[in-house]
Amino acid sequence: MRLDTTRTSGKARSHRGLALLIATGAGLGSLLLGTVPAHANATTKHVAADGMSVQFKTSDSSKDVRGDITFTVNADGNWRIDADATNPRPAGRNVHWVCDLSWDAADVRHSTGTKWVPRKSTRSLTAAAYDPFIQADFATIAARGTADCDIVIG
Structure with a gap:
């Protein structure tokens, strides 16, 4: 049996984990987008x-x-x-x-x-x-x- 000392329910932990995953993905996405060339104005x-x-x-x-x-x-x-x-x-x-x-x-x-x-x-x-x-x-x-x-x- 696993001891849980966080005093949070499994549902609250999964929401916190999902929020952390989304924040990490957004951070990595902005890092990757920072390396692409800018889009030019009308030619x-x-x-x-x-x-x-x-x-x-x-x-x-x-x-x-x-x-x-x-x-x-x-x-x-x-x-x-x-x-x-x-x-x-x-x-x-x-x-x-x-x-x-x-x-x-x-x-x-x-x-x-x-x-x-x-x-x-x-x-x-x-x-x-x-x-x-x-x-x-x-x-x-x-x-x-x-x-x-x-x-x-x-």
């Missing part, structure tokens, strides 16, 4: 007059670090990210940008390298390369493509 899309390039522009913020980004894709398959990050916090942060380009049933992801942004300063981040998928499907990207760009801290 504007501009197709050049000659139809040879598409620019996606947006701004984003995460953990008080904010910035603007222009993601450009060209008909020849070259892409470029021009972005900045402003860190108003008293401590420096590692920052990079990630852009997901989607069209029809396809998508590609491109990003900048990680850059240290010292306290209370702004840094520029750029990246550029060639992507054969962009070149192959450029007409579709110009017509129906979307981009979601996020600033990522860490």
